[in-house]
Amino acid sequence: MTLSTRSLPLPHGRRGLFVYLGVAYLGMWAAMSPLLLGGYHRGDAREETGALQEVCIAAAMLAPALAAILVVRLVERGGRARDTLALRWPRPWGRTFRSCLMAFAVPCGLTTAALALGTLAGRYPFRGVSGSGLGGWAAGAVLGRLVSLPLFFGEELGWQGYLFPRLAGDGGRRSLVWAYAVTGTAFALWHLPTLLMGGQYPGRPWYVSVPAMLVSCVLVLPVFTWLRLRSGSVVPAVIGHAFVSSMSVGMVKEFAEPTAALDPLHMGMTGWPGWIATGAFVAFLALTGRLRPSFHARSGTGELPAGHMDVPPGRTARSR
Template identity: 35%
Template sequence: MGFVGLTYLVTWVLTVPLWLTGAGLTWEWAPLLLVVMMFVPTLSAFVVTKWVSPQDAPLRGLGITNAGGVRRWWGRALIAWFGPPVLMLAALALGALFGVYHADWTGFSGLSEQFGFAESAAGAPPASSLALVQVLQVMVLGWLNVIPAFGEEIGWRGYLTSALLPLGQPAAFLVTGILWGLWHAPLLILGYNYPNAPIVVAFLMMVCFCSLLSALLGWLRLATDSVWPAAIAHGFVNAAAGFGILFSAAGHPVDNVTSGLLGWSGWIVLALAILVLVLFGKLPVALVREDPGLTRGVRRLSRR
């Protein structure tokens, strides 16, 4: 598939400096490179829809524009905004219940430790003040994360999930999630997200996480006929990752293998969210499609 091949190729080329410098993810330009990398799926989607499989209305096909505009998807945009932090908190709570996440829900000792502050030190800001600032950063400045997330979502959900719909929605979500997870390969090898895990484990962890999240982002994409809610959710999933440190107990580093949405305890939360959508009849999404055999103006709903 042209989109996947081009996306993987350009990504590997972009990450070459991380290897040549020998600094890996600690290279001073690594943060900027990672942001640029997130726009590679957008580049590939536009190349494919322009020259490989031309579309008459590529912006509409990729979900950048849609019939009804913002009025059609603003409600789910709110879910995309507040949902990821709620899911993250649920994942941390479940991790604490299983004993794999050590929480300090009100003292925020792990956060103070991260900033190098001792609660009793003279002039040290209260931990509650640090926590409030962190929450505001997640919920407000998290919108800045939506911009690079939009770069990914145009490709993965905007183009690929839609292109795979003939396989059925479950397969489209799963295949997209697997390819999306493996796309992170050059970073995973360098320790991205799972720095303490063996490489094979890191690959499996990322693929499982992306596959589950792909179903939720795919639901937002198909239910709204827009890529914007998926981009918002993706951005706030990234922003809410900071909650792991925010609510942690001092002396207990957060392990992404077990804790948060990236960890196996978080997968349970993501799976339950998918199950809720299924039980309430939201998945699979009832797609509106035009049928040439019907009278003009008549639309048919279908689920697959």
């Protein structure tokens, strides 16, 4: 039976959202403060991060999850954080495998399309693919992502587990457009400290990198949300985010001429080729209705049908 939901009482709902955003943003700025105060700046896309940078990044990535858990447990008091934030494996296990595979394959395909567009436009210095070294690089990249995967739970428990469902409201068209736009914008502006240090767009001033990051995040956010909706879990969104933030960047470096300059604004998923590829895919998802969640009541087991979003705590379901 299809169900609708009533909105949270405005003071309660707004308080939770404001607390979440405040803690997530303060956590990011606090984690990055050692680098900001030390004058760190990344000027080259090939520059590797040091130990201090890695520690600060890891701490920052945990902030959205901590903010979401804090709000669910202390502000909304609506149930177990694990259930509320969809921190569960898709069931049955065959669905888990397919969902995780899709979360890997789609960003890989979008990155490949972006690199092809950049090459055709003469902006990406493609050197070709070496079969002998590709397997070793891919194995190392996958292993590295598995090690760092818990950090990406830190982000997606906040953006996909908490913020997007709250903003999506009753799932109407206007509410969904609002949810996608605001969540994508909040996701992008949360990266402001790293953008000021040249993190995602090294060598670019903030007035270029910030708008570019806004476009990138608003476009890629629906892809992560789609992965979350089709599985009923944040896990595939976590895997997709990990690929985009790490392996996609690694592909740009791996397949480029070793001595060529790399400008993320003109290559990969964070540049205009990626915007075209991701925008086309998101348009397909929207036109086929794959970005519209259906709200269902919780079953007796506490789980939801795969592909449907949780009714946020504090909302009451009633049949239409």
